[in-house]
Amino acid sequence: MAPYEFRPNQVFDPKKHILDVIAMQYLEQATSDVHHLVPADVIADGNFLYHSIVLLMNNSAVTWSELRVRTVIELITNATYYSNTYSHCVGPFDIAIQAMCRKSTFSELYEITALCNILKCNIRSIYPKIDLRDHTAIVNNTFMPLPPTVANCEITILWSHTLNESEVRIKNNSTWSPNHFVPLMSRLIQHERDNNNQLASVLATPEKKTFKNNVAIQIRIPEFQSSPSRRLRSVINIDTDSSQSIMSDIMLHDQNDKEEQRQIRLEKKKQLVRSSRLNATEDERQNRLDANKRRTQSSRKNGTEEERQNRLDANKRRTQSIRKNATEEERQNRLEQQRKRSQANREKKKNEKRMSDNISIQQQTTQMQSAGAKEVTLQDGINISHSTSNANILPKIRNATSSWPEPISRDLKEGCLKKFLHRMSMSALAETTCAVCNIRSPMQKSKSVPV
Known part of the structure; x- marks a missing residue:
C-alpha cells in the first residue's frame, strides 16, 4: 500500500465541525x-x-x-x-x-x-x-x-x-x-480588515472646449481642493461606517455561533437522555414513570377549564390523525387491545360484585347469630334451638361463600331435602275445624278436649 501524505487540517471551523x-x-x-x-x-x-x-x-x-x-x-x-x-x-x-x-x-x-x-x-x-x-x-x-x-x-x-x-x-x-x-x-482566528489607509485622490483640472475666431481652444477651469478639516471628517466618517459594519458582522457571527452551540447542546442532551433510558434498570424506569405521572396529575389539577379543554381538543385531534394514517394491521391491533381492555373491565366489575355479595351474606349470618336462641317446636316433640341449627348451618354457608363459586355439598342438600319433606308432609299440613270459633287451623296447633 502506498504511504500517506498526511497534511492535517487542525483549525476548528464552526461551519464544518461540531463542538463535543x-x-x-x-x-x-x-x-x-x-x-x-x-x-x-x-x-x-x-x-x-x-x-x-x-x-x-x-x-x-x-x-x-x-x-x-x-x-x-x-x-x-x-x-x-x-x-x-x-x-x-x-x-x-x-x-x-x-x-x-x-x-x-x-x-x-x-x-x-x-x-x-x-x-x-x-x-x-x-x-x-x-x-x-x-x-x-x-x-x-x-x-x-x-x-x-x-x-x-x-x-x-x-x-x-x-x-x-x-x-x-x-x-x-x-x-x-x-x-x-x-x-x-485550534480555534479559528478571523483577520480583521484594515480600513485606516489614507485616501489618495487623483485631482485632474477639468477643461472646457470653446471656439474663438472659429478655432477650437481649451479653457482650463480651476477647481479648489476641499479643506483639510473637511477631508479629515470624511475619512473619520468612512472609518466609522467601516468599523460599524465590521462590528455588526462580528455580532451576527457570534449570534449564529451561539445558536449553533445551543442546538449542539440540545442534541447532546437528547442523546444522553436516550442513552440513560436505554441503560436504565426497571426500578429507575418505574420511578421515572411515577414522577411523570405525579407531575402530569399536578399540572392537570392546577390547570384552568380552558387549558383542560385545549388539552382534550389536542388529544382528540392527535388521536384522529393517528387513526386516519394508521395501517390496517395497526387498526386491528388497536381493536384487539380495546377488546382485551373491555374484557378486563368486565371481569373486574364481576369480581367487585361477588365481593359485595359475600360481604352482605356474612353480614346476614352475623345478624342471625346475634338474634338469640329461640326454641322451635316440631311435630315429634323434640325442641331444637336456633343456636344449634345456626351452629350447624353457618359453617356450611361460610365455607360455601368463602370460595365462591363452588358445588353445594351433598350433606347440605340432604339436610335441606329432609326439612322440606318434613314440613310438607300430610301430618304437618293437616288442618281441623275449631269447635268454638268454627275456623280451620293447623292440627299441630289444635288441642283435643274430651267431652
Whole structure:
C-alpha cells in the first residue's frame, strides 16, 4: 500500500465541525497547556480514534476501515518492538491484535503508536487527570514514529468518554475509564480588515472646449481642493461606517455561533437522555414513570377549564390523525387491545360484585347469630334451638361463600331435602275445624278436649 501524505487540517471551523460538549468538560481537567484547543465531535461507534484521524485529513478517499487495516499490518510487522515497549502497561500483544481485527473495538496505546509510523507524524496523547494510575503517566505523552522515519507534523488526541463523569461512575461502580477519542483543534482566528489607509485622490483640472475666431481652444477651469478639516471628517466618517459594519458582522457571527452551540447542546442532551433510558434498570424506569405521572396529575389539577379543554381538543385531534394514517394491521391491533381492555373491565366489575355479595351474606349470618336462641317446636316433640341449627348451618354457608363459586355439598342438600319433606308432609299440613270459633287451623296447633 502506498504511504500517506498526511497534511492535517487542525483549525476548528464552526461551519464544518461540531463542538463535543462532553469532551470539553474532560479537557478542562487535563493539563493547562491544551485548554485553548477545541475538541471536535466524531461518530461514537467504537472506531473513535480512526474517525478522529479521518476528520483531520484532507483526503476524503481515506476511510476508518482502511486506517484500522493499516494499523494491524504495522503492529504485526513490528510486533517485537511494540510488545516489548508497551505490553507492560496495555496488556498482552496477541490479545490486543485479536481485538483490533474486530470493528467497533475501542483502541488503546498500541494503535496510537502504530499510527505515528503510518501517518509519519507525532501524536500527542492527552489523558484527563481523573483516577490517575501508573500507566497514565505513559499515556500522557508525545509519541513519535520509529527511526529512520521523520515526523512532518504533530496532532493532539484527547482520551474522553461519551457520558459525563458522574454518569460513568454510577454505571461503573464509582470508577472512571475512557471509551472515546476526539481530536483537539485550534480555534479559528478571523483577520480583521484594515480600513485606516489614507485616501489618495487623483485631482485632474477639468477643461472646457470653446471656439474663438472659429478655432477650437481649451479653457482650463480651476477647481479648489476641499479643506483639510473637511477631508479629515470624511475619512473619520468612512472609518466609522467601516468599523460599524465590521462590528455588526462580528455580532451576527457570534449570534449564529451561539445558536449553533445551543442546538449542539440540545442534541447532546437528547442523546444522553436516550442513552440513560436505554441503560436504565426497571426500578429507575418505574420511578421515572411515577414522577411523570405525579407531575402530569399536578399540572392537570392546577390547570384552568380552558387549558383542560385545549388539552382534550389536542388529544382528540392527535388521536384522529393517528387513526386516519394508521395501517390496517395497526387498526386491528388497536381493536384487539380495546377488546382485551373491555374484557378486563368486565371481569373486574364481576369480581367487585361477588365481593359485595359475600360481604352482605356474612353480614346476614352475623345478624342471625346475634338474634338469640329461640326454641322451635316440631311435630315429634323434640325442641331444637336456633343456636344449634345456626351452629350447624353457618359453617356450611361460610365455607360455601368463602370460595365462591363452588358445588353445594351433598350433606347440605340432604339436610335441606329432609326439612322440606318434613314440613310438607300430610301430618304437618293437616288442618281441623275449631269447635268454638268454627275456623280451620293447623292440627299441630289444635288441642283435643274430651267431652
